[in-house]
Amino acid sequence: MVALVPALTAPVDPVTALRRIAFLMERQRAGSYRIEAFRKAAATISALPDGELAARHTAGTVQDLPGIGKATAGVIGEALDGELPAYLRSLQDNNTSLLKPGGEALYAALAGDAHTHSNWSDGGSPIEEMVLTAVETGHEWMVLTDHSPQLKVARGLTVERLTKQIAIVDAITASLAGTFTLLKGIEVDILDDGSLDQTPAMLAKLDLVVASVHSKLRMNAEPMTRRMVAAVRNPRVNILGHCTGRLVTGSRGTRSQSDFDARAVFEACAEHDVAVEINSRPERCDPPDELILLAQEIGCLFSIDSDAHAPGQLDMKAYGAERATRLGIDPDRIVTTWDVDRLREWAGRRA
CATH class of the missing domain: 1.10.150 (DNA polymerase; domain 1)
Structure with a gap:
């Protein structure tokens, strides 16, 4: 763990x-x-x-x-x-304790991380360094979720580059002989009409898909709701990433959350067995507490993820663990506490 x-x-x-x-x-x-x-x-x-x-x-x-x-x-x-x-x-x-106290038991119960980046997109380290650090910090599994093509500022992966990455991920997992599993994934952009920024054929080759809005975050509430619900209904989507798009602190400044009907979006998540991400990056803190509680009330699954862009950021899941603990989220409803076989079985049911 x-x-x-x-x-x-x-x-x-x-x-x-x-x-x-x-x-x-x-x-x-x-x-x-x-x-x-x-x-x-x-x-x-x-x-x-x-x-x-x-x-x-x-x-x-x-x-x-x-x-x-x-x-x-x-x-x-x-x-x-x-x-x-x-x-x-x-x-x-000066680094002897959790980044955020209050969620120690849940942090220790986490088995993996479903949202991470490497230097294939906008991360700072090679895949191998991310994996080595995940192993050193007790992870049983990790999903590599570099960005999709539309996000050019983040060097999103084309079909050709994602194909090459998939082969590397498979080779790394095979070399670790069952001691650690690196899963094939993507953080795919949710396009304006709710479609996904990668071909269905490529998405079918992945173990897990995180879908996130990165563009036109100020879209009016009605079309934004339609956009997000359409993405959640896509059978290839497993996790709805940082759903409000807000920034609350950090070098990029602040950004207010997107307008959408959260109840409608979370009801779609519950209906289609899509987990709502508790994004642990302190500059995101996304979704806010009241929306986590709404998703809990509706019956959603959750995924506590680091959204790590560097190996040391894998520890950021402490922020998400504290929030989930404080808000009373059942650990068994958090997919990142599951072992890799259970995660794969869940993620594969929708495909």
């Missing part, structure tokens, strides 16, 4: 130290440029022949390597000297 990663102690491998620093910085929502420096440094030294890094450390030439600066070289040097790097120690001292 999902858990916080234990703190590292000396001695620590330099690659492990750099990866953990990047993870903890992502968890704190630090600037992407600084985080990228540590991930690039880890990739650089991982590719070196055996013995070269130690020899460079002795010779004082670690910073001659591409992408290695003063800060990353310092971490590498301290790790090679058998010490816990000071920067890593400082980050660990």
Whole structure:
């Protein structure tokens, strides 16, 4: 089940130290440029022949390597000297608890994450790094849900690119031999008329589909309701993502929620066995509490998702777990607490 990663102690491998620093910085929502420096440094030294890094450390030439600066070289040097790097120690001292207390039991009961992104669209890390971190944090499964073609600003996946990604996802799952399952998915845009931004043939090849509105968020309530209900009725849709589209904080500013008949949309979700996402990103906090309670009253399933765009953001599910706990949502109605077989059986029923 999902858990916080234990703190590292000396001695620590330099690659492990750099990866953990990047993870903890992502968890704190630090600037992407600084985080990228540590991930690039880890990739650089991982590719070196055996013995070269130690020899460079002795010779004082670690910073001659591409992408290695003063800060990353310092971490590498301290790790090679058998010490816990000071920067890593400082980050660990300030990252010892859940990002949001109050949902500890539910957080621990989560088995997976149904909404994650990689650098194939607008995420910051390769698929393999997202998977490795999911394994390290106790996930049993994760769905890779990169964006669909219309969202060009997020490098949405065309049919051709999604086909290539599906093959990679299958290969990763096969290589992990049942210890972890990476599921094939997509966050597909709900188009103006409620249709989905990917071909039916491609959607049929996926294990799970999250459908979200990303455009024309200020559409009038009546057409927005028709749009969302049409998407929910599509037999390929499993989860309605961040349904109001609101932003409540963060670097992108704030955005009011879309206007739609929430009761009609959630009744369609309940009728068609589509889960309502509790999006755990703190800048979204979507849907608001009153809509979660309405969906609960109507009898909807839920999905607590991180919407992670970087490995360290997988921990953001703590925000969703706190909200679901506070609002009294039955854990068994949350699909991300289910094991992978139950999830697959549920997701496959509508196809």
